[in-house]
Amino acid sequence: MKIIGPDALLFGVDDLEACTQYLTDYGLTPVGDGRFEAMDGTAIVIAAKDDTSLPADMGNGCQLRKTLYGVADEATLNAIAEELGKDREVSRLVDGSIESVDDMGFTLGFQLTIRRDYEAPAEVVHSPGSNAPKRELNELGVDPSVKITPRSLSHLVYFVPDGDKAEAFYRDRLGFRVTDRLVGAGPFMQPGGTQDHHTLFMIQAPEFMRGLEHFTFHFGGPTEVMLAGSRMVEKGYQSFWGPGRHQMGSNWFWYFNSPFGARMEMDADMDLHDEQWVAREIPISAEISQAFLFQYREKWIPGPGGGK
Amino acid sequence: MSRNPQRLCAIDELPEGESKGFDLDGDGQDELFVVHREGVLYAYRNSCPHQPGAPMAWRRHAYLNKESSLIVCFAHGAQFDIESGLCIDGPCQGASLTAVPLSQDRDGNVYLTE
Ligand code: FES
Ligand SMILES: [Fe+2]
Numbered sequence: 001m002k003i004i005g006p007d008a009l010l011f012g013v014d015d016l017e018a019c020t021q022y023l024t025d026y027g028l029t030p031v032g033d034g035r036f037e038a039m040d041g042t043a044i045v046i047a048a049k050d051d052t053s054l055p056a057d058m059g060n061g062c063q064l065r066k067t068l069y070g071v072a073d074e075a076t077l078n079a080i081a082e083e084l085g086k087d088r089e090v091s092r093l094v095d096g097s098i099e100s101v102d103d104m105g106f107t108l109g110f111q112l113t114i115r116r117d118y119e120a121p122a123e124v125v126h127s128p129g130s131n132a133p134k135r136e137l138n139e140l141g142v143d144p145s146v147k148i149t150p151r152s153l154s155h156l157v158y159f160v161p162d163g164d165k166a167e168a169f170y171r172d173r174l175g176f177r178v179t180d181r182l183v184g185a186g187p188f189m190q191p192g193g194t195q196d197h198h199t200l201f202m203i204q205a206p207e208f209m210r211g212l213e214h215f216t217f218h219f220g221g222p223t224e225v226m227l228a229g230s231r232m233v234e235k236g237y238q239s240f241w242g243p244g245r246h247q248m249g250s251n252w253f254w255y256f257n258s259p260f261g262a263r264m265e266m267d268a269d270m271d272l273h274d275e276q277w278v279a280r281e282i283p284i285s286a287e288i289s290q291a292f293l294f295q296y297r298e299k300w301i302p303g304p305g306g307g308k
Numbered sequence: 309m310s311r312n313p314q315r316l317c318a319i320d321e322l323p324e325g326e327s328k329g330f331d332l333d334g335d336g337q338d339e340l341f342v343v344h345r346e347g348v349l350y351a352y353r354n355s356c357p358h359q360p361g362a363p364m365a366w367r368r369h370a371y372l373n374k375e376s377s378l379i380v381c382f383a384h385g386a387q388f389d390i391e392s393g394l395c396i397d398g399p400c401q402g403a404s405l406t407a408v409p410l411s412q413d414r415d416g417n418v419y420l421t422e
Contacts, residue, residue: 015374022366061385061398159384159399209399213384233336236368240383257366261385261398296336 001079001175003191004113005199006153007042007070008035009215011063011260012049018259019046025235026264027149027228028217038217039118042070042153055099055107062211063260067106067156068097070113072193080110083173103169104160104210120151123221123268141223148228150217154251154267155199157213160186163204170200179273180248184284188248195272197249214255216265222252225266229254233296244293248280253290313419316342319412322349327371327379329354337363340408341371342418343379345390349418351410352393356381357403379405 013019020030023044028036034046047054055065071077081098084090090100097111124135135141160166163186170176176189179197188198203213219225226243232254233239240263242254251270258264282288314332322328322344329338338354341364356362358381365371366382373380378396379388386398393405409421 018366018370018374059397061380061387063385205399208401209384211385211398238363238365238367238382240363257363257382259366259370259382261380261382263383298336 001191002072002076002193003080003110003174003176004070004072004115004193005191005196006067006156007111007114008045008068008153009043009064009156010045010054010066010068010109011047012051012054012057012065013046013063013260014049015259016046016048022237022259022264025232025237026217026266029149038150038152039120040115040152042115042217044153044215058105058211060208060211061261064212064215064262065107066099066109068109068111069191070115071110072113074112076193077110077112080174102166104158104162104166106158115152118151120149120220123223142227144227146227148219148224148231150219150266152218154196154216154218154270155201156215157201157203159205159209159211159213160202161205161207161210163187163202166202176200177275178279179277180279181281182248182284182288183281190273195274197251197271197273212260212262214263214265216253216267218270219266219268221268225252225254225268229256229266230296232256239296242293243296244290247288247291248282250291313411313421316410316418316420319349319416319418322418325376326369327365327376328369329365329371338365341365341369342410343372343390345376348391349410349412350390350393351408351420352379352405353408355406356383356386356400357395357405358384358386358398358400 023036031037035043037043081090084100090098097109099109101107167187170189175192178187179190180188186202186204189200238257240255240257245252249270251267253267255263255265324344327341327343329341331338340353342349342351354363356364362383364381371379384399386395386400388395395401395403411419411421
């Protein structure tokens, strides 16, 4: 099954205005109808929590209503409909996508992916001794005023009451692979149509925590994460964790609280894996959760020194 | 001589139905926040019982839901009763925020009660 990853997350929110401002400040492009897009067209879609066209509220304060996956081809779509149709209701929506539910009660959708080709610059790092491509001569490494747009919807994380059952569903029914496991938390999972280290991570938690833990877009590189995150802090948003770099997946991260009642992350430079990769199993700890961790600080200058 | 209680702000700076955070040590992180509801001030430590130490607002001073009827931790959506600080829904149900006692003087100054 060629599931690529989430194409869109659909929310029923408490405060539409706050979420609109937040997503715009995060860098997504509002394209109307509550849709906020990254460069490749993947998106967050928001509606008021009492909008009756939304899938049901899952409770626990969770505002996520649906995870809509993009798949590579019609064959995958049909295979999913057939597989899930064995033991649950699968509906075909007017837009051609299918809708069903996972074993933990999260509403899922699947559609032929809307991800479009786009071109955006790479963050090029001059590593002495390496033959890797360098920036053009006289091309600058940083532009503090550059416009930063998230590239692509990256991954999401659920709190699930039965981690084993949740993992089995995504593995056995939808063809996801476990790329790594944090023992005591849960599995990082990669669907069949991507090489990203994970598009889904699940954390075992009590039933009353069932819901969305965080979600994030890929940015162009660490400099974009640092710069875009600093701008968030300077606009008054609340940093929760970061900036730093994870060990599992190697992605740079910066997490912020959000009016979605879940944390929104910015990430960059995630590891890519194929089936040759052997999943690691490592007990969860602060140590393994990051290679390093920093904290925002207001801009400062050392000055000439020597006292007054 | 007793230590002077720490002044937080004037009551006028705490509009009814709103919340306000206080970063007393200037490290960029609020240590506490105050909610003004129906004429009463409620103050709590900015530390979510779900992950003690976790900051709760989603933006400077934004500790409440849209209706200003509940305190919300915007990390994972825990909802708290304003009067009691009790978590009534979300990841730390049954746990409570840590209340911070306040006092006011005749001139409308709000203090931390030591
Ligand atoms: S840290 Fe507050 S709900 Fe998780
Ligand atoms: Fe993440």
